Amino acid sequence: MKKLGTLLIATALLALGSCKDSGSKKKFLPPSTGGINSLMVIMDTELWRGPVGEKIRDEFAAQIIGLPQIEPKFTLTQVPPKVFKGTTTHSRSILYVEQDSTSLAHIKDNAYAKPQKVAVVTGPTEEVMIQNLDSLADRAIKAFKANEIAEAQRRFERSLSKDRALEEAFGIRLKVPSLYKVGKREDNFVWMDIQIPKGTMNIIAYEMPWDYFSNDSTFVEDIVKMRDSIGKKYIPGPYENTYMITEKAFAPYVFPAEIGGKKAAEVKGVWEIHGYPMAGPFLTYIINDKENNRKMIIEGFTFAPSEAKRDYMFELEAILKTVDFEPTPPAAD
Template identity: 85%
Template sequence: MKKLGTLLFAIAILALGACNQSGPKEKFLPPSTGGINSLTVVMDTELWKGPVGDKIRDEFAAQIIGLPQIEPIFTIMQLPPKVFKGTTTYSRSILYVEQDSTSLAHIKDDAYAKPQKVAVVTGPTEEVLIKNLDSLAKRAIKEFKAVEITEAQHRFERSLSKDKALEEEFGISLKVPSLYKVGKREDNFIWMDIQIPKGTMNIIAYQMPWDYFKSDSTLVEDIMRMRDSIGQKYIPGPDMPGKTTYMITEKAFSPYVFPAEIGGKKAAEVKGVWEIHGYPMAGPFLTYIINDKENNRKMILEGFTFAPSTEKRDYMFELEAILKTVSFEPAEEPVSD
């Protein structure tokens, strides 16, 4: 029988070491490294060039929906197993693939560094490897993304805004980096942004009545109507003689809607493209429509980016990481007579 690869052997040694240690003392692990949304794929180069590599690229470098241009879920760096040692093992997200007599498809936490996710896929043939990749890909992508979100939040939590506009207006809090500034605050609307090369990243917040969305069958149309009305009222475009410009939802493509949970509450996650009515500007947006039943409202949080001729994946990922830090203050108890 062929021996298991370097990674599986190391994981077994780590497990044995943990069993032999007395007491609750933890083994020291170095901090994980790597750029946000990067994935280290450890596998034989010949496998990488063939159908197994094609399957990995199809799954882990698939196009992100909701962006105006093609960008992959992860930026992949492939390494052959013989160079997977030392600091290369500290990558935060790792996919280890090996042709071996044992068939495996599982995910290991913190094997070499912390925090870290290591997805391990083995199999005796290319067909089995592809089958195992297919069975694991969805969960692996979800777990890789979760560890990347946590890392993004860790990075910006070092310097947070002390502005209390969101707490005062809506009774919510967000962990927003200190470089974001509130540029507009009106009744039921807050807009904050940050300057980036060639553009801006933006966060807006507002609330809608609990019963605003009447039917699942008209949900997408109702979302677009809501966004367009808010854009017309609060988000103007460039000044154009004889024209009124403002943000609307891109009309050529309907936004994507997914179930989500955020701030401990059920929500709808909406991804799509915004444009400016009456002016050639556009970019991606991410909206969370949160069921805040305790306050009898739908709480709306949105991030959008304007960065022409620039890749926007990591900008939108940062906005997602910020929005997912939302927390709600407890609803006030009614005062009895």
């Protein structure tokens, strides 16, 4: 309990300090550390091995939908509270769980490093801790993921592509790492890709008429029809008469989203090659660009046979979420 008190006091002092201090008097916070999609779980090993730990694994290491194999949302590393000190406290995403007379379930920003999210869960019994985890999990996962997306974007923004193919073709900009190259540019289609150890990561963009999706009851069917027609026209397989389509066995998952300041649909699923045994995950955003009377489509997909694909798709998601519909400012004279 003493360690939890120390944690809460420290976070409270940091919060107060950030409000009262200004300029050079602000407390210095070191940069946060950790691999993308890693989560440091601070809790007693006994709790970790029991029902509380099982609840954490069920929530934070749950299977990601839209991938062809089982992969967890976060890679969890459990650390006992007694070693939660020094550089361990600099982890970018932290879940602190402890049995304590106080019942808590909240999220702190930048407690020990920056940027950082610290989710704190306590309770007098395992049942209460599990209830608090249940109430906090969705918010914590959303906060952790947003922090990870921002970190991924910070990393690849160090060296961005200067290619203007997307801007010239569609009037949009994406912050794409410089290692991605335009491999195909045709009327209403741009394809960029990068070689990875055992395959490729790909970004494509095209537009559809504003009224293409005219019936809500056939929305998913129309998405598949759209993707399949684009694949047949622009994304060939390794042999003649082979091309990309949406996997036939399972319908893609569709969620409401907002991207580039516009309402959109987020689509996750698996692609395959018609007539050839190749497949992989895709992430598509169908963006309502009413100002230009169109649906703007941007998509990322990965081909990496026998490899984990979570972090590849996460990078593609981070790139797609940088989409900007504002025109480039004119160059200074």
